[in-house]
Amino acid sequence: MTATLEDLSFDNRFTADLPADPEVGGGSRQVNEAAYSRVSPAPVASPRLIAHSPEVAEMLGISRDVVESEQFLEVFSGNTTISAMDPHAACYGGHQFGNWAGQLGDGRAITLGEVTDSAGTRLTLQLKGAGPTPYSRGADGLAVLRSSVREFLCSEAMHHLGVPTTRALSLITTGDQVMRDMFYDGNPGLEPGAVVCRVAPSFIRFGNFEIFRSRDDIATLRRLADHTILTHFPELGEPSPEVYTAWVAEVARRTASMIVEWQRVGFVHGVMNTDNMSIHGLTIDYGPYGWLEDYDPGWTPNTTDRQFKRYRYGAQPHIGQWNITQLANAIHPLVGEVDPLQDAIEQYVATFNQQWPLMMAAKLGIRAFDDSRDAALIERLLELLPAVETDMTLFFRGLADVAVGDESGQMSDDELLAPLLDAYYEPDQLNGDIRSATLDWLRDYSTRIATEGSAANERRSAMNSVNPRFVLRNYLAQLAIDDAEKGDPGLVIELLDVLRKPYDQQPGHERFAEKRPDWARSRPGCSMLSCSS
């Protein structure tokens, strides 16, 4: 454990291996033939630590005393840096909503440096909301408390759910006010500013490769690919056309696995642009994301995507493939052939198609998945869930308590349905054909599960280990934000704690497992979000 932050061991490979923009700091501009620009975080008025993740601090070897120190507050608010850091903003491009957007880059993120431990684990520290960079494109480079609470809580919640994600070390308010037009309706207002320190092996995105490909800058593209493989995928071997292809295939597999996990827990990213896709297959850039409350594959939380719903829950698997195709296109000049890259993209499809049914089977408590009969059972359920407003999280949690086999055979319809009733937003909607179809499904389900011969408690604990009881429901995040904006971080800290054990029953914390209350149905922040953050 470190006595001060100076004791952290930095090994800044990204800046050491790759070409730098010759200009340091400065205003918005196009940056050519460089992977990053050196830039310092902007000082803030009066930083205050709102919350931190003890697990992430521990991973970094940062002791409790250091977390509580003045130095921690100064460094992770952006007021100061330590000499072994090499603060910079990365240059990247991206496809936004399906269209090439040109240079984007870290417009409000500043990477401080890469911490390594004795085991060789590499953790990059990045401040989000630490002031303008050459990639800010005229915007302020800042973040508001509202969006910072959302990023901080959700990335930690996702980790504890077992979903690959970037992590968050700290959430600090800056004491500065930030102007935002939250609803994009011409009524901007001041909001408290905040900085999150996020942590990941690297923050390299698909878009970091796309920008060089788009400029035909193959030399820098190759340097970035070589750096990425040698630093983060050394098991693939020395870079060569075959290794570049193997790397795309590996990113494809990781991305597919990540999206299977999103589907499992009902997470909707909201902005799956290629600049928001991590080459590690980690969930990154928590913006207008949301959690499915009622199961609706057509839902997206992002108001900017209201018209076409490109990034709706049900489209995420396909979009992952589209994004991998963009990465493969970017790498093409290094490979020279199309077919091997096509095979690499196929790895996405193969991985998804292999893992998704197993994931769904696990949610249903099926251990020995048998495609020939279970695929239809899964499909029928996914048609029933959106037919009446059904809370996804409560439904799967309740399903573990549904009786199976002989026990269910003697039950009345009402008794069989009882464990699921809480999941229905409007229980009266469950009538007529839908009610009979649901009961038919439940009886078939019960028969199917009985063939597995597992004891009820074994089945329940297996199902409860993949079907969370606690997710960061959209309205819960908003309640925590409301309090934090009034100066009370209590709910942020309490939620962080509850979401640390999302699969446990946690008696006494029922209120965090309840379905969305009626008032939250249409309240901004609870159902729909803009990108304004």
Ligand code: AMP
């Ligand atoms: P996002 O939608 O958050 O992934 O952001 C897309 C692009 O806009 C990235 O290049 C961001 O760095 C940039 N960006 C978003 N908000 C700001 C801001 N307040 N100041 C500067 N750049 C921003």
Ligand code: MG
């Ligand atoms: Mg982004």
